[in-house]
Every structure is written in C-alpha cells, then in structure tokens.
Amino acid sequence: MSSEVKTISGTGIPLRGNDIDTDRIIPARFLRCVTFDGLGENVFTDDRASSNGQHPFDQPQYQNANLLVVNGNFGCGSSREHAPQAIARWGIQAILGESFAEIFFGNCVALGIPCVTASPDIVTQIQTTLEQNPDTPLHLDLENLELQVGETKYPVQMNEGAKQSFISGKWDSCAQLVNNTQDIQTTAAKLPYLAWS
Amino acid sequence: MSKGTLFDKVWDLHAVGTLPSGQTQLFIGLHLIHEVTSPQAFAMLRERGLKVLYPQRTVATVDHIVPTENQARPFSDILAEEMMQELEKNCKENGIRFYNVGSGNQGIVHVIAPEQGLTQPGMTVACGDSHTSTHGAFGAIAFGIGTSQVRDVLASQTLALSKLKVRRIEVNGDLNPGVYAKDVILHIIRQLGVKGGVGYAYEYAGTTFEKMSMEERMTVCNMSIEGGARCGYVNPDQVTFDYLKGRDFVPKGEEWEKAVSWWQSIASDGDAEYDDVVKIDAADIAPTVTWGITPGQGIGVDESIPVADSLPESDRALAQEAYKYMQLQPGNAIAGTKVDVCFIGSCTNGRISDLREAAKVAKGHKVANGVKAFVVPGSERVKVQAEAEGLDKIFLEAGFEWRGAGCSMCLAMNPDKLQGDQISASSSNRNFKGRQGSASGRTLLMSPAMVAAAALNGQVSDVRQILH
Numbered sequence: 001m002s003s004e005v006k007t008i009s010g011t012g013i014p015l016r017g018n019d020i021d022t023d024r025i026i027p028a029r030f031l032r033c034v035t036f037d038g039l040g041e042n043v044f045t046d047d048r049a050s051s052n053g054q055h056p057f058d059q060p061q062y063q064n065a066n067l068l069v070v071n072g073n074f075g076c077g078s079s080r081e082h083a084p085q086a087i088a089r090w091g092i093q094a095i096l097g098e099s100f101a102e103i104f105f106g107n108c109v110a111l112g113i114p115c116v117t118a119s120p121d122i123v124t125q126i127q128t129t130l131e132q133n134p135d136t137p138l139h140l141d142l143e144n145l146e147l148q149v150g151e152t153k154y155p156v157q158m159n160e161g162a163k164q165s166f167i168s169g170k171w172d173s174c175a176q177l178v179n180n181t182q183d184i185q186t187t188a189a190k191l192p193y194l195a196w197s
Numbered sequence: 198m199s200k201g202t203l204f205d206k207v208w209d210l211h212a213v214g215t216l217p218s219g220q221t222q223l224f225i226g227l228h229l230i231h232e233v234t235s236p237q238a239f240a241m242l243r244e245r246g247l248k249v250l251y252p253q254r255t256v257a258t259v260d261h262i263v264p265t266e267n268q269a270r271p272f273s274d275i276l277a278e279e280m281m282q283e284l285e286k287n288c289k290e291n292g293i294r295f296y297n298v299g300s301g302n303q304g305i306v307h308v309i310a311p312e313q314g315l316t317q318p319g320m321t322v323a324c325g326d327s328h329t330s331t332h333g334a335f336g337a338i339a340f341g342i343g344t345s346q347v348r349d350v351l352a353s354q355t356l357a358l359s360k361l362k363v364r365r366i367e368v369n370g371d372l373n374p375g376v377y378a379k380d381v382i383l384h385i386i387r388q389l390g391v392k393g394g395v396g397y398a399y400e401y402a403g404t405t406f407e408k409m410s411m412e413e414r415m416t417v418c419n420m421s422i423e424g425g426a427r428c429g430y431v432n433p434d435q436v437t438f439d440y441l442k443g444r445d446f447v448p449k450g451e452e453w454e455k456a457v458s459w460w461q462s463i464a465s466d467g468d469a470e471y472d473d474v475v476k477i478d479a480a481d482i483a484p485t486v487t488w489g490i491t492p493g494q495g496i497g498v499d500e501s502i503p504v505a506d507s508l509p510e511s512d513r514a515l516a517q518e519a520y521k522y523m524q525l526q527p528g529n530a531i532a533g534t535k536v537d538v539c540f541i542g543s544c545t546n547g548r549i550s551d552l553r554e555a556a557k558v559a560k561g562h563k564v565a566n567g568v569k570a571f572v573v574p575g576s577e578r579v580k581v582q583a584e585a586e587g588l589d590k591i592f593l594e595a596g597f598e599w600r601g602a603g604c605s606m607c608l609a610m611n612p613d614k615l616q617g618d619q620i621s622a623s624s625s626n627r628n629f630k631g632r633q634g635s636a637s638g639r640t641l642l643m644s645p646a647m648v649a650a651a652a653l654n655g656q657v658s659d660v661r662q663i664l665h
Contacts, residue, residue, distance in 0.1 A: 017514070017515075017518070018511075018514070018515055019391055019392070019491050019515060021491075021627075021629045023608075023627070023629045023630070023631055023632050024629065024630055024631065027631055027636070028261075028608045028609060028610045028632075028634070029609070029610065029634070031233050031261075031610060032262060032274070032276035032277060032280065032610060033276065033280075034236035034237070034240075034279060034280060034283045035236075035237060035240065036237055046630070046631045046636035047630075049636060050636065050637075072392060072511075073391060073392040073395070073425070076391060076392070076425065076491075077327065077422075077627060077629060078326075078327050078341075078608075078627075079234070079325060079326055079327040079329075079341035079342060079343055080233075080234065080343070081234065081237075081325075081343035081344040081345060082344075084343075099392060099395060100395075101392070101395065101425065102395055102396070102425070102427045103327055103340075103341050103342070103343060103422075103427060106342070106343060106346065106358075107343035107344075107345065107346075110343060110345035110346060111345065159359060160219055161216075161218045161219040161220040161359050162218070162359075164217070164218040164219060165218040165220070165357075168217065168218070170216075170217055170218055173216070173220075173349055173356075173357035174241075174245070174247075174345070174348060174349050174352055174353070176216055176217070176222075176357070177222060177349050177352065177353035177355050177356075177357060178247060178250075178352050178353045180213060180214060180222060180353075180355075181250075181353075183213045183214050183222075184213050184222075184224065184250070184353060184354060184355055186213075187211065187212070187213045187224045188224060188251075188354070190210065191210065191211070191224070191226060192319075192455070192456070192459050193226060193317060193319065193320060193456070194226070194254075196448040196452055196456065
C-alpha cells in the first residue's frame with residue numbers, strides 16, 4: 001500500500017493565516033458520509049464562499065498546485081482525517097508550514113502527505129514568492145530536508161520518525177503493526193487490567 | 198526528557214517495540230469508536246482482508262449525528278441514517294459492543310466511557326475524536342486519532358507514535374465562587390496559547406486539581422487539545438477511586454484492592470522529572486469568556502476585548518480577523534454582549550454536575566425574550582439522573598428546552614445549528630468560524646453556569662452577580 005516518498009516537484013499554493021482549524025478545512029456537515037469520496041471539492045468551502053473568488057483555492061493560477069504553504073498551527077482542532085483527505089483529494093501532495101497541529105500531522109503521515117516546517121521568515125518569503133510568481137517551480141527533497149523554490153534552496157524540518165517513514169516507504173503503518181502479533185500479545189499479557197474485564 | 202511521570206510509566210508499560218522509523222508501537226487498552234470517524238476505517242480493513250484483533254477492547258456508541266429532539270428511526274437526515282446503519286453493521290459483523298440510542302447507555306463517547314467505568318487509571322485510550330483527552334482525568338494516556346489510525350487500532354490494537362514531552366501545569370489554591378473547571382482550562386489556554394501544548398502531554402497538578410471532582414477534572418482534560426496538547430492527565434487519587442468504585446466495568450472484591458494498589462503505583466513519582474513546569478495561582482482565575490475565533494482568545498468576564506496594539510505582534514492579525522468575524526469592537530466590555538442562542542451540553546460540560554450548576558443559576562428565573570436556550574445531557578444516564586433530581590423541570594420552567602443525549606450544537610452535525618450570524622453562549626469547546634453549523638455563526642465559550650446567566654439576561658453576564 002505504501003511507496004517511497006523522497007521528493008515532490010510541482011508548483012505551490014500560498015494560504016496565509018495562523019490557527020487554520022480543521023472545521024475551516026472541511027466543515028462538519030461534510031462529515032456526514034461513510035466514504036472520503038467527493039471531499040476534495042468542498043475543501044475550505046465556507047472560507048472560499050466568503051472570499052468571493054479571492055481564496056487561493058479558487059484562483060486560476062493555483063489550480064494545478066500540489067504543494068501547500070501555510071503558517072502556524074495549521075490543522076488545529078478536530079481529529080477528522082476528512083481534513084487532510086479533502087486537501088489531498090483537491091490535489092495537494094505535500095505541505096510546508098511554520099507548525100502543524102499534532103493529530104493533523106499524524107493523519108497526513110498516514111496518507112503519505114509529508115508536512116515539513118520552516119521558520120516564519122522563510123515561510124512568509126515563500127508565500128510572497130508564490131503570490132508574485134505562481135508558476136515558480138518547487139522541489140521538495142525529504143532526504144536532504146531541503147525545499148528548492150526557483151533557484152533558491154531553503155532548509156526545512158521534519159521529525160526523524162516521520163522522515164524515515166516517508167523515505168523508506170513505511171508511512172502506511174498498518175502493515176508493520178499487524179506483523180508484530182506475537183509482541184502485541186506479550187505486551188497485552190503484562191497489562192493487569194486486561195484480565196479484569 | 199521526562200522521567201518517573203505517569204506518562205512515562207504508562208507509555209513504557211504499553212510499548213510493544215520500536216518500529217523501523219524509530220516510532221514506538223504502542224498498545225491501546227481501550228478503543229472507543231463512533232459513527233463519524235469509523236466507517237472508512239472498517240472499509241479499509243475489508244479492503245485489506247484484515248480482522249479486528251481485540252474486538253472486546255473496542256466499544257462503540259453514536260453521538261455526533263444523533264438528533265436531540267426526535268430520535269425515532271429512521272432519522273429524517275438520510276445521510277445520518279446511513280451512518281447509523283453502517284456503524285450498526287460494522288459492530289455486529291465484528292463482535293463489538295455497541296451502545297445504541299435507547300439502550301439506556303448511549304451518549305457522547307467521552308461521557309459514557311467514564312460513567313460506565315470503562316476508562317480507568319493506567320490505561321492507554323484512543324478514539325477517532327480529538328476530545329479523547331477527556332479520559333486523562335483518570336490518569337490514563339488518552340488521545341485523539343484519525344481514521345487511518347482507527348484502522349490500525351482495529352487491526353492490531355496498537356498505534357505507531359512518537360513519545361511526547363511532559364509539561365506539569367500546577368494550579369494551587371481555592372477557586373473563587375462562580376469560577377469553575379471550565380474557567381481554569383480557558384485561563385490555561387489563554388496563558389499558554391492554542392499551540393503551546395504541541396509536542397506535550399499536560400500533567401495537571403496542584404491543590405486546585407486535587408480538590409476537583411472527577412467531572413471537573415474531565416472538563417479540564419477535555420480541552421487540553423484546544424491548548425495544542427494531544428493529551429492531558431491528572432494523577433489518580435482517592436477522588437478517582439471513589440468515583441470508580443462500583444461502576445459497571447470496574448473490578449470488584451479482591452480484584453478492586455489489587456487495582457487500587459496498581460493505580461497508585463502508576464502515579465507520577467514525587468521526584469519525577471518534567472520537560473517543563475508552569476505554575477498558576479487559582480485566585481487569578483475569573484469566570485472566562487472567549488471573544489474571538491480560537492479558544493485562546495479568552496478574557497475574564499469583567500475585562501474588555503483587547504485592542505490589537507496591546508497584544509503580542511504575532512497575535513494581531515488573528516485578532517483583526519476575529520473582530521471582523523465576531524462583529525465585536527476592541528476595547529468594549531465583553532459583559533453585555535447580546536446573545537441569540539444558549540447551549541448547555543457537550544463532552545466538555547454535559548455531565549450531571551454541569552447541569553446542576555446551571556440549574557442553580559436558572560432556578561426561579563426566566564430565559565430572556567428572544568433567546569433560544571437549550572440543555573442537552575451528555576448521555577442517556579445523565580438525562581435519567583437529571584430528571585430524577587428534577588433538573589429538567591427547573592430548566593423547562595425557566596424556558597430552556599430539555600433534549601435527548603448527543604453532541605448537539607457543539608459541532609452541529611445534527612439538526613441543532615446556529616442560523617446566519619447568530620451569536621451563541623456555549624458550554625462547548627470550540628469557537629472556530631462556522632463551528633456551530635452556520636458559516637457566519639459566532640460562538641462565545643464559557644462555563645455552563647455562565648451560559649445559564651447569559652440566557653436569563655439575554656447577554657453575557659457575570660454569574661457571580663446572580664449567585665450572590
């Protein structure tokens with residue numbers, strides 16, 4: 001199920017603002033579903049409706065972008081995987097931000113979407129570049145933790161565990177977890193409360 | 198690196214091994230599921246030909262989509278009905294215990310697991326819901342997960358995780374009258390920010406938490422995630438044991454004694470080491486109300502909405518966005534802000550003690566003209582208990598609506614929604630844009646007693662003046 005994610009090339013879409021929560025990414029009314037199909041078209045739907053066509057996700061110059069550039073604490077709030085699912089189904093393959101909410105970050109790992117961080121100065125600079133020149137080519141190199149924006153290379157960060165998961169193609173944890181049944185049973189046997197109920 | 202804390206002990210005990218990525222494979226002692234984040238997880242299992250490894254360690258209920266007025270099946274919302282049927286089918290096919298509407302045990306997942314004694318000290322608890330942090334009140338490591346991780350727990354009873362740091366948040370002293378657990382956590386988030394807890398587990402310690410009831414501790418732990426912390430906990434003590442004794446899933450007789458001594462052993466050691474320590478004086482905490490669009494934008498009810506210049510530079514853009522969205526003027530007092538809707542309920546504040554506090558305020562008064570006020574018990578058991586105590590009558594006589602159990606207007610995935618730019622006084626946990634079901638709806642977070650006070654006066658009010 002899982003394949004190596006070492007580099008991602010394409011173009012970027014800047015989305016400014018701190019604390020953009022998962023309710024804004026995909027409002028709860030779209031969670032009334034039993035599959036993730038169709039979420040992509042509703043990503044940021046209320047923010048977009050109130051922006052009168054000026055939301056980056058509606059602007060023609062960003063329609064083919066695959067790398068999202070956000071600010072601080074992106075994806076805070078609910079644990080809904082519908083949020084990264086909606087972003088991915090819109091076409092995003094990687095996200096650069098100042099920081100990410102923890103559950104959102106983990107959900108992205110599970111979907112094979114790397115979230116890398118950089119300093120606020122660098123992130124803002126890249127957002128400005130993408131606003132001025134939407135066609136600027138981007139190249140994210142996870143092994144070297146580097147993002148090339150046009151001719152400029154910027155350092156980016158990602159925790160080592162997540163980085164290794166992507167570059168070794170092991171970001172889909174399910175297969176590894178189910179393989180360790182023996183160890184799981186050994187651990188379970190040590191837990192006093194499993195015997196109580 | 199932390200050492201000797203409850204978090205370290207429980208983590209180590211549940212660690213199955215280290216994965217090639219360097220992450221820990223962590224055993225999950227209690228897995229809770231509901232209708233919103235589980236259907237896709239079961240579909241993924243079917244696609245991969247996997248089975249539920251420990252069906253007896255997963256418990257299901259339905260809460261987010263449940264209508265709180267007419268709960269007759271089929272639900273009038275066909276999407277909600279489809280989700281119900283999917284959960285019923287998945288539980289039946291996989292041998293998972295399911296507390297359905299009308300069972301007497303249904304309710305918000307974070308209300309029913311504690312009230313039945315499913316949540317216990319020393320456990321790891323996971324659920325596809327960010328407010329799983331609630332269960333940390335028992336001295337458990339409890340956190341929210343996404344749907345792929347729900348799949349992982351179903352298939353292996355484990356998760357791939359990186360260990361968190363531990364911050365001890367010590368609050369000491371007595372809370373002033375009219376100040377509740379909700380105010381304590383809103384105050385903490387105001388102080389530490391909505392991303393202050395990213396990468397941390399919060400240990401709530403000090404005399405203020407020691408004196409709190411279990412339900413108050415649940416309110417605090419519930420909103421850890423609003424402060425960015427994926428989990429928060431209180432060390433188990435006599436208050437914990439007294440709450441648990443006799444509940445459905447708690448060991449009895451000789452096993453009870455063994456359980457208590459084990460629970461005591463997993464509490465943080467006196468000489469435990471923390472990655473960070475923060476101290477707060479309980480006397481500094483006032484009834485707190487949010488004025489903005491994140492739970493960190495909170496102020497004392499007797500304060501004014503902060504002007505942008507008074508805020509750290511990094512908070513100013515968000516403040517400007519909040520003034521505009523909330524249609525509130527910086528510099529104005531928050532007290533006196535007119536409200537349209539008053540909601541008492543949610544996994545934060547839908548327990549019996551919350552309803553009792555709100556009823557004390559409402560008793561003998563009337564909801565202001567033009568205000569829609571309603572009370573949603575967190576579970577069917579809470580509803581039965583409240584009715585046995587006559588709380589429903591107090592609310593109904595005051596002009597509140599009395600509903601069935603569910604998540605209701607906390608996130609409005611059901612018929613309970615704000616309309617247009619209505620403004621609500623809400624005992625829930627999130628004041629995000631659009632959170633309560635209308636893209637322009639506005640939310641002011643506060644304690645249930647403060648919501649009741651707002652309902653009576655039709656505006657944000659200092660509950661201390663009513664209690665006098």
